[in-house]
Amino acid sequence: MDYSYIKALHIIFIVTWFSGMFYIVRLFIYQTEANDKAEPEKSILTKQFNIMIGRLWMGITWPSAVLTLIFGPWMWYEYNGMHHPPTWLAIKLCFVIGLYVYHLSLHKIYKLLKAGVYKYSSTQLRIWNEVATIFLIAIVMLAVVKQGMSLLWGLGGLVLFVILLMSAIKVYKLIRSKNGG
Numbered sequence: 001m002d003y004s005y006i007k008a009l010h011i012i013f014i015v016t017w018f019s020g021m022f023y024i025v026r027l028f029i030y031q032t033e034a035n036d037k038a039e040p041e042k043s044i045l046t047k048q049f050n051i052m053i054g055r056l057w058m059g060i061t062w063p064s065a066v067l068t069l070i071f072g073p074w075m076w077y078e079y080n081g082m083h084h085p086p087t088w089l090a091i092k093l094c095f096v097i098g099l100y101v102y103h104l105s106l107h108k109i110y111k112l113l114k115a116g117v118y119k120y121s122s123t124q125l126r127i128w129n130e131v132a133t134i135f136l137i138a139i140v141m142l143a144v145v146k147q148g149m150s151l152l153w154g155l156g157g158l159v160l161f162v163i164l165l166m167s168a169i170k171v172y173k174l175i176r177s178k179n180g181g
Contacts, residue, residue: 003078010071013064018136020061021106025129027053028109029122057110065103092142099135123173130165
């Protein structure tokens with residue numbers, strides 16, 4: 001298969017994988033909040049969210065993660081012949097490994113919610129939802145900017161972004177609690 005097709009498929013499955021990870025945590029949040037509602041609303045919402053979560057996670061997100069893992073190394077092999085990766089790619093691959101660990105953590109939450117165990121609050125899940133954003137920024141910056149990126153400035157920018165993101169979550173929580181929701 002031509003390298004361009006492999007790269008295109010890799011990018012497509014990265015996009016669908018990230019989409020699934022972004023949306024699944026939102027559904028976890030909604031299901032967690034639905035669990036605090038009175039009956040019959042609680043049962044109706046929980047049942048519907050279970051269906052949505054199952055279809056998204058098993059039908060889109062997991063297959064996309066697997067296909068990303070197939071096309072990524074295949075693309076690298078076609079382009080580089082599996083030679084030692086440049087520094088930017090080695091760092092990117094560390095972030096990719098972290099992203100798969102994050103994915104597995106979402107699977108753990110998926111299994112807990114499926115069993116009716118609500119271990120995390122909606123605020124904790126909102127914070128956890130932003131982890132994918134951090135990985136996305138780091139991976140895309142490394143893939144696009146490559147060796148032109150300063151490691152120090154890149155990490156500094158990422159830390160600053162995390163601080164801003166956590167501050168925004170805190171402000172959102174204050175506004176939400178002030179408005180009674």
